[in-house]
Amino acid sequence: MTINDLSFDWSFLQWVVLTVVGIYTWLIGRQSASAQELMDLRTRIVRLEEQIAQVxxxxxxxxxxxxxxxxxxxxxxxxxxxxxxxxxxxxxxxxxxxxx
Missing domain, CATH: 1.20.5 (Single alpha-helices involved in coiled-coils or other helix-helix interfaces)
Known part of the structure; x- marks a missing residue:
């Protein structure tokens, strides 16, 4: 194993780390969007419950x-x-x- 082989391994490791970071960022973004959608749905439900209470x-x-x-x-x-x-x-x- 020479120094050139180690540099190849480092670039591969860099690629793997960037891929993992990208996937993590994508998952966090989806959870954030899901949380926002959930909050929007909750506010809609509360509004509907208020309107139904008056019917x-x-x-x-x-x-x-x-x-x-x-x-x-x-x-x-x-x-x-x-x-x-x-x-x-x-x-x-x-x-x-x-x-x-």
Whole structure:
């Protein structure tokens, strides 16, 4: 084994070390990107949970629908009563206009 053989071994060793460093850098970069993606997903999930907490439940929607239908029925009844009152006022108005 001569000095020239050792220099060849040193260049080969340098190549191996650079390859290992490159692979290590690539793996660390992937882990860093994965950690960032994981953090982005966590923030999205938190945002979705906050939005879902404000959405009414199925029971609340059903209660709202029943209240709306009862309000609609009540409004329909009031409309009929106003029609009767309107007809009476019209007949009173006609009577007053004719008996001036």
């Amino acid at each position: 009414p439940t199925q029971q609340q929607v059903a209660d709202m629908m029943s209240k709306l239908s009862s309000a609609e029925a009540h409004m329909s009844g009031l409309n009929e009563k106003f029609d009767v009152v309107s007809r009476r006022l019209e007949s009173i108005n006609n009577f007053l206009l004719q008996n001036k």
